[in-house]
Amino acid sequence: MTVIHLKDIEYSYKANTPILDIEEFKIEADDSTFLFGPSGCGKSTLLGLIAGILKTSKGELQILDTNFANATAIERDRVRAKYIGYIFQAFNLVPYLSVEENVALPAMFGRTHSLKFSDDSEEVRYLCDALGISQFMANPVSELSIGQQQRVAAARALFGSPKIILADEPTSALDTDSRSDFIKLLLDVAKSAQLSILFVSHDLSLASHFCHQVSLRSINRARQ
Amino acid sequence: MNLFTLASKSLLHRKFVTLMTALSISLSVALLLGVERLRTSGKDSFGGAISQVDLIVGSRTGSVSLLLFSVFRIGSPSQNLDLSTADKFSKHEAVNWVEPFSLGDGFQSFPVVGVRSTFFQHFKIQSGKDLIFSQGTIEQPTKFAVIGSNVAETLKLKLGDPIVLAHGHSEDGDGFEKHEAHPLAVSAILDSTGTPVDRAVWVSLDSIEQMHSDIEITTDRASLSQTEKDKISNDDTHEKENPHEPEDSDNEDEAHEHEHEHKHEHNADSADELTETSQPVSGFFVGLKERATALHLMREINEYKDEPLTAIMPAVVMHELWRTLAVGENAMSLVAAMVAVVGIIGMWVSLHILASTRSREIAILRAIGANPRSIFALLTGEALLICVIGIFGGIAMLQIGLQVISPLIVRKYGLTLQLTLPTTYEYLYLLGLIFFSIVAGMLPAIIAIRGALKSGLTTKF
Numbered sequence: 001m002t003v004i005h006l007k008d009i010e011y012s013y014k015a016n017t018p019i020l021d022i023e024e025f026k027i028e029a030d031d032s033t034f035l036f037g038p039s040g041c042g043k044s045t046l047l048g049l050i051a052g053i054l055k056t057s058k059g060e061l062q063i064l065d066t067n068f069a070n071a072t073a074i075e076r077d078r079v080r081a082k083y084i085g086y087i088f089q090a091f092n093l094v095p096y097l098s099v100e101e102n103v104a105l106p107a108m109f110g111r112t113h114s115l116k117f118s119d120d121s122e123e124v125r126y127l128c129d130a131l132g133i134s135q136f137m138a139n140p141v142s143e144l145s146i147g148q149q150q151r152v153a154a155a156r157a158l159f160g161s162p163k164i165i166l167a168d169e170p171t172s173a174l175d176t177d178s179r180s181d182f183i184k185l186l187l188d189v190a191k192s193a194q195l196s197i198l199f200v201s202h203d204l205s206l207a208s209h210f211c212h213q214v215s216l217r218s219i220n221r222a223r224q
Numbered sequence: 225m226n227l228f229t230l231a232s233k234s235l236l237h238r239k240f241v242t243l244m245t246a247l248s249i250s251l252s253v254a255l256l257l258g259v260e261r262l263r264t265s266g267k268d269s270f271g272g273a274i275s276q277v278d279l280i281v282g283s284r285t286g287s288v289s290l291l292l293f294s295v296f297r298i299g300s301p302s303q304n305l306d307l308s309t310a311d312k313f314s315k316h317e318a319v320n321w322v323e324p325f326s327l328g329d330g331f332q333s334f335p336v337v338g339v340r341s342t343f344f345q346h347f348k349i350q351s352g353k354d355l356i357f358s359q360g361t362i363e364q365p366t367k368f369a370v371i372g373s374n375v376a377e378t379l380k381l382k383l384g385d386p387i388v389l390a391h392g393h394s395e396d397g398d399g400f401e402k403h404e405a406h407p408l409a410v411s412a413i414l415d416s417t418g419t420p421v422d423r424a425v426w427v428s429l430d431s432i433e434q435m436h437s438d439i440e441i442t443t444d445r446a447s448l449s450q451t452e453k454d455k456i457s458n459d460d461t462h463e464k465e466n467p468h469e470p471e472d473s474d475n476e477d478e479a480h481e482h483e484h485e486h487k488h489e490h491n492a493d494s495a496d497e498l499t500e501t502s503q504p505v506s507g508f509f510v511g512l513k514e515r516a517t518a519l520h521l522m523r524e525i526n527e528y529k530d531e532p533l534t535a536i537m538p539a540v541v542m543h544e545l546w547r548t549l550a551v552g553e554n555a556m557s558l559v560a561a562m563v564a565v566v567g568i569i570g571m572w573v574s575l576h577i578l579a580s581t582r583s584r585e586i587a588i589l590r591a592i593g594a595n596p597r598s599i600f601a602l603l604t605g606e607a608l609l610i611c612v613i614g615i616f617g618g619i620a621m622l623q624i625g626l627q628v629i630s631p632l633i634v635r636k637y638g639l640t641l642q643l644t645l646p647t648t649y650e651y652l653y654l655l656g657l658i659f660f661s662i663v664a665g666m667l668p669a670i671i672a673i674r675g676a677l678k679s680g681l682t683t684k685f
């Protein structure tokens with residue numbers, strides 16, 4: 001089953017300077033894809049489109065059952081809230097909430113705990129255990145290292161078993177050892193939850209962890 | 225967790241800015257409501273100082289000054305009139321009762337008013353409330369001393385305590401001369417009323433008369449040299465015609481004789497009246513049989529040929545007084561409104577700065593699935609919370625402030641400020657403030673959300 005399907009997608013922030021022009025891009029269920037390309041080539045922009053935060057009306061942008069190219073902002077926000085987990089490069093967390101409150105945040109916007117768990121806090125505990133941050137659960141996020149903060153972000157993205165995880169260079173602020181650790185943990189938990197991962201990075205050394213590798217440059221006809 | 229707890233946690237995270245913003249709102253609320261409160265409650269307490277008195281009559285003078293000295297005992301009468309005039313009008317067909325009063329003496333720093341014992345049945349306050357004796361009663365209608373609650377409290381007086389009147393009274397509490405020969409005792413203490421009644425000592429007209437005749441006889445007015453007379457009138461703050469000299473109780477009987485003769489020379493018209501009614505008084509209160517005749521009788525008194533008199537309807541003059549004060553009042557309201565505007569602008573600025581430093585937070589919440597509406601609700605909700613905290617803080621500040629200043633006002637003017645909850649008018653102010661704070665919270669929220677929508681999740685930080 002295809003969870004993400006882009007066809008003839010174009011996007012530009014300003015008129016006449018297209019950032020993206022993609023003929024076709026697909027991601028299947030239960031799959032992990034590594035999307036790479038140099039800085040500034042439009043990786044984050046593509047993730048923004050897939051997440052439904054940026055809007056294009058050209059072409060087809062099928063995310064699960066919804067075509068984002070002709071869906072309303074409210075529909076896109078709802079699909080994102082329910083089915084998409086997002087991890088930023090850094091500063092993923094709401095500074096005035098504790099670790100567990102950050103992890104459980106999706107519940108506030110419509111993605112409650114998955115059926116495997118009896119309540120939100122049980123799933124939070126499980127995810128924090130799986131990602132090795134259970135000892136910080138009650139702490140304010142400011143007390144955590146960058147690596148620990150990224151794990152909290154991963155736990156939050158995984159909370160409530162979404163269908164898609166979008167990760168925008170989540171390891172670029174980490175040292176080399178913790179990068180592999182982080183990716184292995186993320187892929188492990190994702191596999192057991194049977195969801196698709198689209199992992200974006202300019203760092204080709206991480207490519208080997210994923211099933212598929214795609215170069216954005218090779219699929220993007222804009223500017224190049 | 226819901227948006228409300230999220231907003232509260234966010235505010236707690238920014239304690240300082242939140243507190244300062246709320247404080248600026250509190251100050252404007254306190255000021256705005258304070259001015260309003262002083263205005264309405266001042267009006268109420270002022271208006272409540274006299275009731276069911278249809279006319280106040282004094283010797284020819286300005287109507288406002290007559291009201292001020294007769295009811296509030298601010299200022300003093302420039303001329304006296306004769307008691308017989310008051311009694312003459314009491315026989316007027318339209319008149320129900322007449323209560324003469326005599327001002328110009330003091331006890332400690334409190335004004336002493338000479339009245340008849342029936343005064344306490346006729347004079348009402350606060351739309352018809354009786355003056356009530358909380359302790360004691362008047363047993364001798366010609367010799368009593370009734371004190372207001374504030375007098376009793378301040379001077380720690382009990383029933384039976386001696387009262388030595390001073391002729392004329394001064395702010396520092398020492399009269400110019402003491403009438404030690406006529407000690408009175410506290411015969412009754414009045415209930416607290418929140419009006420100038422609380423700050424007066426009421427004695428019988430006879431006691432006043434007795435004292436003043438004592439003074440008058442000892443020195444013949446004519447025997448004073450011109451310079452001495454000038455000196456007296458310069459030193460003297462009270463406007464009574466009677467010069468005052470150290471009393472001498474010798475030859476009392478002869479003295480009374482002399483005094484009456486002296487009076488009669490001045491009031492030829494009252495010569496056929498009983499001699500005992502010939503006594504200077506400051507004015508008299510009039511109660512009518514029919515309210516509707518007030519205007520008529522007022523005109524009649526103002527045109528009275530035998531003596532130059534002024535009659536006023538207290539409610540009308542009170543109203544006039546408020547109209548003259550309205551200019552100052554409006555200026556105060558304007559200042560308060562301006563403070564409120566400054567408060568709102570201050571809030572707007574800090575909310576705007578807050579919102580613009582929160583693009584990261586907005587991006588996070590957007591990524592999690594928050595739609596612009598939730599973000600909007602969060603940001604305006606925070607503004608609203610700050611505003612509500614500010615408003616309650618302001619009301620608390622006002623109540624505390626009034627607790628502090630109202631005793632001062634009572635001491636100075638005998639007026640009690642009502643520490644009531646906000647009136648409808650004040651609620652409107654508060655609603656307006658809440659409305660503006662929502663707008664103030666909305667604008668930065670809109671700007672921040674538009675920014676977030678345009679740049680997606682690529683926000684730089």
Ligand SMILES: Nc1ncnc2c1ncn2[C@@H]1O[C@H](COP(=O)(O)OP(=O)(O)O)[C@@H](O)[C@H]1O
Pocket residue numbers: 013014019037038039040041042043044045046678679680682
């Ligand atoms: N909010 C924005 N407004 C205008 N241009 C933008 C914005 N965000 C990114 N861009 C431009 O779009 C291009 C792609 O950016 P981005 O998707 O962030 O690249 P990457 O994530 O691959 O580094 C860059 O040239 C960048 O300057």
Ligand SMILES: [Mg+2]
Pocket residue numbers: 043044045168
């Ligand atoms: Mg990027």
